[in-house]
Amino acid sequence: MRKPIIAGNWKLNKNPKETAEFVAGIKGKLADPAKVEAVIGAPAVDLQTLIDAAKGTDLKVASENSYFEEAGAFTGETSPKVLAEMGVDYGIIGHSERREYFHETDEDINKKAHALFKNGVTPIICCGETLETRKAGKVNEWVSGQIKAALKDLSAAQVASAVIAYEPIWAIGTGETATPEQAQEVCHLIRETVAGLYDQTTAENVRIQYGGSMKPANVKELMAQPDIDGGLVGGASLQPDSFLELVNYQG
Ligand SMILES: O=C[C@H](O)COP(=O)(O)O
Numbered sequence: 097m098r099k100p101i102i103a104g105n106w107k108l109n110k111n112p113k114e115t116a117e118f119v120a121g122i123k124g125k126l127a128d129p130a131k132v133e134a135v136i137g138a139p140a141v142d143l144q145t146l147i148d149a150a151k152g153t154d155l156k157v158a159s160e161n162s163y164f165e166e167a168g169a170f171t172g173e174t175s176p177k178v179l180a181e182m183g184v185d186y187g188i189i190g191h192s193e194r195r196e197y198f199h200e201t202d203e204d205i206n207k208k209a210h211a212l213f214k215n216g217v218t219p220i221i222c223c224g225e226t227l228e229t230r231k232a233g234k235v236n237e238w239v240s241g242q243i244k245a246a247l248k249d250l251s252a253a254q255v256a257s258a259v260i261a262y263e264p265i266w267a268i269g270t271g272e273t274a275t276p277e278q279a280q281e282v283c284h285l286i287r288e289t290v291a292g293l294y295d296q297t298t299a300e301n302v303r304i305q306y307g308g309s310m311k312p313a314n315v316k317e318l319m320a321q322p323d324i325d326g327g328l329v330g331g332a333s334l335q336p337d338s339f340l341e342l343v344n345y346q347g
Pocket residue numbers: 105191263267268269270271307308309310328329330331332
């Protein structure tokens with residue numbers, strides 16, 4: 097049985113003061129952690145504040161990016177080893193904004209996945225197609241290609257414990273959400289891809305999130321889809337009330 101996982105991704109928003117205020121706003125109001133996992137992904141400069149503020153709550157913490165090397169002459173990068181030492185639970189990697197604006201490749205993302213696992217941080221591996229790719233009818237080959245590349249040489253046990261986020265780029269921050277059927281279709285394809293690469297048990301264990309304008313108004317119908325196990329949420333994760341509505345979608 098896969099536990100639902102609702103993860104906020106704040107992107108380049110919030111400072112440490114706003115981070116502490118946010119956690120104060122959700123304290124004591126999160127869903128039963130046995131029923132749903134609540135995660136916030138914050139900018140690197142806010143992570144220590146987030147970790148400190150989240151102590152004693154059920155909120156888990158994610159980095160938004162990390163490098164594939166642990167230390168050395170890599171100015172400006174974030175070490176997966178240090179993230180682990182700090183107590184970060186999850187590491188978002190391969191977000192389409194990283195791929196587009198920072199030219200991250202499938203190979204980089206695979207190396208980052210290995211580096212996170214090596215340090216005991218669970219990756220949230222993002223994938224998803226552009227509108228052009230969708231219009232060209234190439235969603236399946238595009239997304240399954242991203243998944244195959246991202247998972248290269250990971251063990252079945254690692255993949256079973258990972259989270260994959262399907263985020264159609266045309267639905268990110270646009271207010272335009274994929275229909276539950278569209279989201280389900282691709283999340284199912286991702287699970288099938290994992291089954292083909294590994295086995296049925298691994299595919300049944302890996303958690304798959306949908307991301308792209310998920311909000312309180314559509315969370316229930318998206319989460320009702322059999323292959324959607326959670327959400328990776330940008331805009332609607334920025335305010336405590338809206339994040340709480342998402343995390344508490346089961347009522
Ligand atoms: O990582 C989150 C996604 O990019 C979705 O962002 P959004 O909820 O603002 O559309």
